[in-house]
Amino acid sequence: MPDALAGQRALDFNLSHDGPVTVIALARGKTVGVDVVALPCRARFLKIAQRFFSQQESASLHALPQHRQAARFSDLWALKEAYVKARGEGLSRRFDSFAFDLERPGRIGFAPSFDPIHQVSSGQPTVPDVLHTGWHFSLYRHFSGLVIALCFSEEGNLPRVQFRRMNPFAPATDITCDPVRQTTP
Secondary structure: OHHHHOOOOOEEEEEEEEOOEEEEEEEEOOOEEEEEEOOOOOOOHHHHHHHHOOHHHHHHHHHOOHHHHHHHHHHHHHHHHHHHHHHOOHHHOOHHHOEEEOOOOOEOEEEOOOOOOOEOOOOOEOOOEOOOOOEEEEEEEOOOOOEEEEEEEOOOOOOOOOOEEEEOOEEEEEOOOEEEEEOOO
């Protein structure tokens, strides 16, 4: 049997669940992490962000209009979970030791080792765009409010992403999850 697998690239997988939703990510030749947020944020999400997010992420979240804060929290949380899962670090990695910037529409900025001392002319800490960090991030939304974050290693071409609804009593069907943001390789 090992001869049949010779020359095949490794298959990696990761899974996440929230409430009644389970997401499985499969990737050949790449390391992958996934997180899904299906339930509304808890009322104290701003306190959670202040405790676990970088100072810049927390300040950016607080600066948003109140009606946009819960969605931004879910986006950041899902990206952070996907990243630590792809790295295999789980909860051993402090969520404030790396940072995401979601200020530019459609883009994800990422600092794998966040250094709040790095300043720009405004005097605010910054998170650079991903250039050569070795990771690519994508954020998707389903019309139901579901948020899915994918993190995968940048070896080779970007993978094709497909979403399917699986039910043991019915055929699988494609579902649409709109890409909201991503890094550019």
